[in-house]
Amino acid sequence: MFKHKKKLGQNFLINKDIIKKIADIGSINKNSNIIEIGPGSGSLTEELLKRNPKEIFAIEFDKDLINHLDKIKNNYNNFNYEISNALTFDEKNVFKKNSIIFGNLPYYISLKLLIKWIYSDPWPPFYDRMILMFQKEVAERIIATPNQKKYGRISILTNARLDVKFHFNISKTEFNPEPKVESSVLSFTPKKNASFQLKDLSVLSDLTKIIFNTKRKMISKTLKKLLNEQELKIVDFDNIKNLRPENLDFSFYYKLVDLIKCRS
Incomplete structure (x- = not known):
């Protein structure tokens, strides 16, 4: 025993x-x-x-x-x-x-x-x-x-x-x-062809931490703090602004990472 x-x-x-x-x-x-x-x-x-x-x-x-x-x-x-x-x-x-x-x-x-x-x-x-x-x-x-x-x-x-x-x-x-x-x-x-490198995962981790910190609230305020006007258009802000973080697909969060990467 x-x-x-x-x-x-x-x-x-x-x-x-x-x-x-x-x-x-x-x-x-x-x-x-x-x-x-x-x-x-x-x-x-x-x-x-x-x-x-x-x-x-x-x-x-x-x-x-x-x-x-x-x-x-x-x-x-x-x-x-x-x-x-x-x-x-x-x-x-x-x-x-x-x-x-x-x-x-x-x-x-x-x-x-x-x-x-x-x-x-x-x-x-x-x-x-x-x-x-x-x-x-x-x-x-x-x-x-x-x-x-x-x-x-x-x-x-x-x-x-x-x-x-x-x-x-x-x-x-x-x-x-x-x-x-x-x-x-x-x-x-x-996933053999996963495109996420270590630095991408770190960005994804940071972004989701910020966004899901207000999980029960609509995402509009958080996105306005994270993205500029051009980036908001790219993520189709007007159609998602009344959604909550849990309503957004995986691909949305991965697109956010791509936008942040493009800044550098």
Whole structure:
């Protein structure tokens, strides 16, 4: 039995059928290089290893899990791990390309990790796919589309570089200890021809922060502060001035970035 640490956001998935479903999403074969974030009790790790990937490299923060991870390492010559902070760890030092990321992400750092991978450089990134578990409410924000209540900054930033797919929700009763919220599993695929460079993402992040700071208000005042008269015409200001930020399509925000870039 593993003693969870609340401060690390540890909730171990215990339903074996769900663990298999998560592994299935990865379509693992003998050439697969896998990075697992937070292997914890190793239940998903061992399910992935049963599928005979080329290699699995796990990143775990909790030093108390070393003995358990060493046991897995002794049983599988294609498994290795490092005790490290996933937020600062450079995965490119493990696999330069074509890797699959799996992660039951601690809720308190899940968005920070996603943003880290969105900002990967160079692009296309070192990963081909990511299969990640989030708090359900966070997942809803990630996959939200225009005119939905949860649509916002993280939806727009994600869509700029990644295609995202919802797979299924997981009841809180499937974890030990039981968390207070439901979870959702999403998968992500990099957009190979994504035009957003790092500096573009920074501009997009800043713009959406300003605009969604007044999410429930009409966008007219904010746009007048951000754009000059010519730029307002380009974005068809008269037809959108009475809309709210959540009503505007992804492409609108990307057009704003292009306008800002053209100034320099």
